[in-house]
Amino acid sequence: EEQQQQPATWGHGDRDERPGKKHVVVEPGNAAARAQAAPQFLPMRIPPSLRSCLSLLSILQSIEPAVVNAGHDPAQPDSSASLLTSLNELGERQLVTVVRWAKAIPGFRDLHVDDQMSVIQLSWMGVMVFALGWRTYTLTNCSMLYFAPDLVFNDQRMQVSSMYEHCVRMKLLAQRFCKLEVTEEEFLCMKALVLFSIMPVEGLKSQRCFEELRTSYIKELDRLASHHGETTRTQRLFQLTQLLDYLQSVVRKLHQFTYDLFIQAQSLQMRVNFPEMISEIVSVHVPKILSGMVKPILFHDTA
Numbered sequence: 260e261e262q263q264q265q266p267a268t269w270g271h272g273d274r275d276e277r278p279g280k281k282h283v284v285v286e287p288g289n290a291a292a293r294a295q296a297a298p299q300f301l302p303m304r305i306p307p308s309l310r311s312c313l314s315l316l317s318i319l320q321s322i323e324p325a326v327v328n329a330g331h332d333p334a335q336p337d338s339s340a341s342l343l344t345s346l347n348e349l350g351e352r353q354l355v356t357v358v359r360w361a362k363a364i365p366g367f368r369d370l371h372v373d374d375q376m377s378v379i380q381l382s383w384m385g386v387m388v389f390a391l392g393w394r395t396y397t398l399t400n401c402s403m404l405y406f407a408p409d410l411v412f413n414d415q416r417m418q419v420s421s422m423y424e425h426c427v428r429m430k431l432l433a434q435r436f437c438k439l440e441v442t443e444e445e446f447l448c449m450k451a452l453v454l455f456s457i458m459p460v461e462g463l464k465s466q467r468c469f470e471e472l473r474t475s476y477i478k479e480l481d482r483l484a485s486h487h488g489e490t491t492r493t494q495r496l497f498q499l500t501q502l503l504d505y506l507q508s509v510v511r512k513l514h515q516f517t518y519d520l521f522i523q524a525q526s527l528q529m530r531v532n533f534p535e536m537i538s539e540i541v542s543v544h545v546p547k548i549l550s551g552m553v554k555p556i557l558f559h560d561t562a
Contacts, residue, residue, distance in 0.1 A: 366475065
């Protein structure tokens, strides 16, 4: 298959975590191996019923990744190249946590192992941006973009970064969190749902399982929406799913920006560094999204 023809680059630097048996056949590369070797938090065989909702939320809380630092040098003057390089480095570090988090999501391991890799490779940007929106909402009250403790964007940094319009859209995403007063439980459920909100047009090997997982998390979000009262339940679910659709529109533009930046960096037009795993995803998988081979699953006709 196309994915299996790509170079195995995901496992660089993590040889100690590489399992020795069947897991190494998963390609591209050993991000899969790394994820398979990651510590397991709780038993995963929970869907289709997702058993107790309380237990589901407790699992989602327990596997939520810690905030990651970008490794940005505060002594370095802000420039487009330095800020974008730090964002890419942060993306690389966050990608490792996203892989481990996804593998611990209840029901995720029921997917075919190839589908597990595909889902992560296609949804990573959405998951990261959604988490950024939550941090920006909870840690800065939407005043600044909280990429990382050592990489917070005020308006000046947004301007310098050369991605001002994208920063504005991400800030608007965070402001929607604020306006809706999204709860932690809603955020955790929605972030899991983001994982199941994009797929190849041709479908997945375990398509039915994917759809069952998506439906399970939508039902859980509906249950959480009912906490606001039965009369406003439908309205709340509508607002939360609108937020998820808006995320997809933000991510679509970011995919294009990131791919264009990658091409410029390859031709040395921009001195921006792309770490190994991010390079592979941006060069191999983002083009599938931009070409229409992969599409987000929207709740509404317009985001």
